[in-house]
Amino acid sequence: MATQVLMPALSPTMEEGTLAKWLVKEGDTVKSGQIIAEIETDKATMEFEAVDEGVVGKILVAEGTAGVKVNTPIAVLVEEGESVSEAAPAPVAAPAPVAAPVAAAVPVAAAPAPAPVSVASGWPHSDLPEGPTKTMTVREALREAMAEEMRADPTVFLMGEEVGEYQGAYKISQGLLDEFGPKRVVDTPITEMGFAGIATGASWGGLKPIVEFMTFNFAMQAIDHILNSAAKTLYMSGGQMGSPMVFRGPNGAAARVGAQHSQDYAAWYAAIPGLRVCMPYSAADAKGLLKSAIRDPNPVVFLENEIMYGRSFEVPTDPEFVVPFGKASIMRSGSDVTIVSFGIGVAHALAAAETLAGEGISAEVINLRTLRPIDYDTVLASVMKTNRCVTVEEGFPVGSIGDHLASTIMQKAFDYLDAPVVTCTGKDVPMPYAANLEKFALITPAEVVTAVKSVCYR
């Protein structure tokens, strides 16, 4: 009886990967637990073990093949003496997992879940400067921003868990150790409060630290230093000394990682005077904002998103391209409603706008890019034009960025509104693990569409 070997999901957000190398060939006998292939994910190259015993009857996907979707059959195992043709191709439906990762690339269990967002990447970025661009992922953009700034300023250094020898838990810092050495790419023990404090002290001592949190969920251990030590010292010292540093890492939900690993802290940090808060959507945002953040003399909380790391966008090749703080980007012009979002929410907003366009509703989509400062002028000007507003974010509803925007719009543009501002947020629940519940807990383009229709009275 033949068994299909399927392309495994080796991280919570993996949708596809590269079959880098086969370690067996057709006709070889394999034992369960034997490493049969190397598979490259967006995060790491992983060894892939056989679960079943048998003979490699046929290799269906040649080594070097990129973009192999999770659950695609990549080989067929047959029993001793059985031929491949006898082993009629079994239907792929409901396959049992046939492999386990030898080493998890991230500190969470692998789960074969598709990312909850399905938006075409590379949406035209309306305010990119004139000049040549290149296509790159958000991950590459972040890495390039750090590398360029580290080349330009010897006091910039990166510190965090697995940033060096491991090449980054999410491969953001891949290659940086090789270029800059262990003095400037500093692996830390798992001790967020300690290294956040050390980095803040180092910023007072003349350096410009970039602190990578493996996720912002872990930054909760360090939030005292982010707020009480980094954000407030310039004020408390009467302007004598500030904290020129960046706290960065993935924020918000990934996929199927449960309540403690899925939370959007945007509204938390945006509430704190003394901090700057960035939340990029595209690769151009990521690169331009991170360069601004590293150069800024203030502490910057830089909220990335794991699901966005692998998405590709056009990014200006000019090494001096930066995105200034407090300047929102109008991603799509429209006349009927303003949709304001940031981070991954922009993807939902753009998807909703596309659907709405098909139904004759013209939505203007604003990507805030920075949440402290917020570009109120752009938001208000748009709302004064469209007279309706929907906000979109992944965070919890109470005390959300949307709440703040709704209040601001009410106070500054009340007479322009034709409908109440509607805030689309994540549900008011800890993130569930079950796939169906998680999908229900997260904000979706469909919900944005419904919200827009409600403010348009359609």
Place this chain on the structure above:
Amino acid sequence: MAKKPDARPNVSKEELLKYYREMLLIRRFEEKAGQLYGMGLIGGFCHLYIGQEAVVVGLEAASKPGDKRITSYRDHGHMLACGMDAKGVMAELTGRIGGYSKGKGGSMHMFSKEKHFYGGHGIVGAQVPLGAGLAFADKYLGNDNVTFTYFGDGAANQGQVYETYNMAELWDLPVIFVIENNQYAMGTSVKRSTKSTTLFGRGLAYGIPGEQVDGMDVLAVKAAGEKAVAHCRAGKGPYILEMMTYRYRGHSMSDPAKYRTREEVEKIKTEKDCIEHVRDLLTQGGLASDEELKAIDKEIKAVVNESAEFAKESPEPPLGELWTDIYA
């Protein structure tokens, strides 16, 4: 009974007078601060350093220009000892524009980049990784400065202290952890906080050497400080000094101090006072006359009174200051 001077033969008159003057300045300054607090001129929290003066004065004597210091909210003594101006410190206590932080920091939050004083921190234990971070920067920049990172016996039970010990030793950071063990974390004695009461010994688990020091004896403090500084400057990593000391006043101004007896406080004051100790060394050794010391007392009193006058007369910060220094 005060200590006998015979064990310290090699101390010059000038050195002793310097310590006497510096410790006396802190004590008189703190007494004045207590007085101004009682008059309502100083608000909020105000933690006095009276009793512990030998710790900062002895360690400053072991430092060189460029060395850094950082401490908790009981910080007035550290600022005066590193040469910050009494007027600017007192005016910060009264919340005036002439204060080191323009009145925006207060008793617990003062800084002087010029004197390498990095605060003044109100979250117990937070200054420990911050101090190690200053040392990280010095090591990165390749100079031989060290950072004196002060914290109390109370902070010694905070987890981030041990996170910091681990990294400081791992990376050989030039940081001296100074535990000011004044026996009480607010109202909780060391013995009621831990069964591991030899606080410096906890560093051994991370490979950090250390020792307990008579923190009421400025000469012992200085000698231990020199040893620790030499260790750090030689690139051997951190060092721990557990200073056995005592605060005479309450934890803060509003502390009724019911957790210890009047007799306990009086006994330390009579037998171990750091200023009396140096005074005895000077007078019993025939190094200084009562008149000479009285002249210093008078001089210090004048400095402190001048600081109080300045702190009263300096205007409150203009309202526009509310909105400055939030972003650089």
